[in-house]
Amino acid sequence: MRCARSMTTALFVCCHALLVHFPIAVAVEPLPQPPLLEGSDLPEIDQEDAEVQQQDEVSLAGGAIRFAVPQGWHVSEVPTGREMRVWVTPEPLVEGRSGSDGIWITFHWRGRAPDDGELRAWLSGRIKGLLAQRSQDQRLRTAEIAGYAGLALSSANQRAKVEHFVVGLETGIFELAVSAPPSKFASRRQVAAQLLERLQLQVPRLPLPDADRRIATAANAIGLWKSLRGQLRLGDDQRVELRFDGRHGYPLDETGVLRYGQPARSIQGSYQAEDDMLLVAWDDGSRTNYRWAVEDGQLLLTDHHGRVSQLNRLLE
Secondary structure, three states, X not given: OEEOOOOOOOOOEOOHHHHHHOOOOOOOXXXXXXXXXXXXXXXXXXXXXXXXXXXXXXXXXOOOEEEEEEOOOEEEEEEEOOEEEEEEEOOOOOOOOOOOOEEEEEEEEOOOOOOHHHHHHHHHXXXXXXXXXXXXXXXXXXEEEOOEEEEEEEEEOOOOEEEEEEEEEOOEEEEEEEEEOOOOHHHHHHHXXXXXXXXXXXXXXXXXXOOOOOOHHHHHHOEEEEOOOEEEEEOOOOEEEEEEOOHHHOOEOOOOOEOOOOOOOEEEEEEEEEOOEEEEEEOOOOEEEEEEEEXXXXXXXXXXXXXXXXXXXXXX
8 A cells, every 4th residue: 555645555464473373264154145136326425515625645456446535534554354454534543443433445356356146245244244233224236436337235233334335356356345333424424435436446467476486386476465363475586574463453552552553573584486385494594384375366375284374465
């Protein structure tokens, strides 16, 4: 993610201790597919009600996604499971409430386009994860987002309202959600509509690495990846870096306040590739070998105990 005010972004981390001692199950339960209820475009923006001035432009997914930040709002990058979410919030994220009031944006690399059934199932599953309590009502509709056909699902319970937008692109899924307590949702939805109106969305592409012959067989694994607890970078210069998210992505200080922008704990090393093996020599003298595979856009790393870690690709 880059911003006009020299904002920088770190987009994927993990640690070899995490990969070895915290294996990640690959199997997942299928998500339900909700029926399509009605078709409509995004609502028109009431310019007289709220004219939101724009300032910094933020880009992510290799610059394929660009949007302007509303005047006075704040931008944070938050590691959430196997993804990184860019949060746009009316207040700084300092009290651990990043999932309750604001707008977040992310892109999920798959290396292919999802079909309609996948997109609807994805959207339904994500809404369930955003609402802690059971939803009282849901409304699914079609929506045009930055010139692309997409879906929008509105959902609510007594504590929160959420409107969730997804677009299936040639290489994955673009996602945007606005959430807020019911009393604040109308104003937050207004800001989200204006952000969507100015959103610039292109198909993210994966740059082709110029890999040294000693890692050429691992060319498909080169890049930045996200595990549940960190980020892994396999460079085209034979260097590897593992970064901890820290406290499941929500680093707290001694008073319990969130602190973003802290230096990430990490280890570095070098690696070579032999067919489907990654031979890693860490700078501290330790060594780790992994068998790797890329399946459906995800990197699977298997250690010598047969435990599998599952990572999602991030685009810088």
